[in-house]
Amino acid sequence: MTVQSMTGFARHTATFMSGADENAQTRISWEIRCVNGKGLDARFRIPNGFDDLELQLRTALGRIFARGSFQVSLTIEEPEAQTALVINEALLSKVMQTAQQLQNQYGLAPASVDAVLNLRGILEPPQTLSDDAGKAALKAVLLSSFDEALDALKLMRLQEGKRLSDLLGSHVDRIAELAVQARQDTSRSAEAIRERLAGQVALLLDAMNSNRSAAIVLDEQRLHMEAAFLATKADIQEELDRLDMHVAAAHKLLSDGGPAGRKLDFLSQEFNRETNTLCSKSNAASITAIGLELKAVVDQFREQVQNLE
Template identity: 30%
Template structure:
């Protein structure tokens, strides 16, 4: 099923609570999810190398929430566009001064840090420690949004499938009364041929006219048994009933619907192979078209 969702989340404040306002220069985690149709679950994760350690957790989150679809997750960090630099904290500057003093002791010719370098270091040290929590929180929000989008599409697909089921029922109803008419026409055809044969044989054959007529009726009865599609139509209606029940019940029905669509296709093929009239052939073709349309949509359902 197709769907799209995105979420942006900031790391929690150092004290553990979410900051009421965005600190200047603070990073945020952005997660984008795209899903297209696929019979199986195919995950593709795009993320910065420094966040690759989160890939197992993200995969577990996706596999627990999704069953089908080609899903692409894009993870990035966004620097807040406040136009302001981070406010260095005293403990950061103290730590940086200690590091610079150590470097100067061992490397007297090393250049002192510039203001820009100090601010860049402070910015990185502020956002890095707790960015993992923001990533997972944003991923959960994006998954929830994707599920909502897929649910809306699923509701539309259910309506389409129910319409196709109704169309197939109509076609089956049209096919049922055609069979006696086909048998009757064929029986009449047999009788006409036997009468023609008797007329050509002359009066000598008149003694066996009753026997030949009985044979014609037997041939017609055997023909009727051979082209009888009542069982196929009954099974087709039973499959349609089960498909309707599954669609109305909801839940994870994609795999079961796949199997039922195969059974529908088998019954339509049998109906076509037994067809002895143009009307039944036309109905069989229309059934196959509708079933194929259902197959394409069912592969999108989870």
């Protein structure tokens, strides 16, 4: 199973025979756009008369996708001979009666023709289906074609997910490589720390003794104690061990596939926490350099993870 990206686009068209004439075909077009989101959110733009399909469309969407912000548009193109708009006489009559009552009661100006015609439902496409069975058949085609559009969107999200998975895998590999470099860095040893500390103390003593008649002597035993203390304080073994654990967990999530975005986002926070601790403990330039590169890789990892389902 491959992880899915939350970004994608799909367009699917279908036709429906709306009469005995073979040329009288209704053209159906679905467009679905998706971007990353914290949960599953969908907005639909559906022509008047088909609003009752929205619940079924949401259910179909939820069966396939777990996360993402979706924009779904449906366009229905009638045959040319049937595209003229008609007036909903019953609704128009009710609107005009209400308008007349308001004018008489409150002394309002008469409603303009433009204002009335712009009211939702006053002007409608002609009824191209003469019976309930025909309407049900069209809705069945709408639902089946929507399923095909969802399949196309899923394929695109899987393809993008494969690319993201490979990219994230390379980031995780780099984190593992940097952890190995830090583990093998000789500047971490107590002896290396003692040598650096001895050099710094020697410079300090030279500066102090240049202005004194009696020289101050370096206490080797105290130096060893301080070096051991600093080595313990700067020990990053636990951070490196936890980085190794997080690397293994990230690789498993990427290989298992499925909705792994939230878990990988949590791991990115753990990567960041261990990296920050490593940098704060560092007392060697080489370890600091490794820590800074780790931070850069972890930031890239976290940014890409936001696009995964």
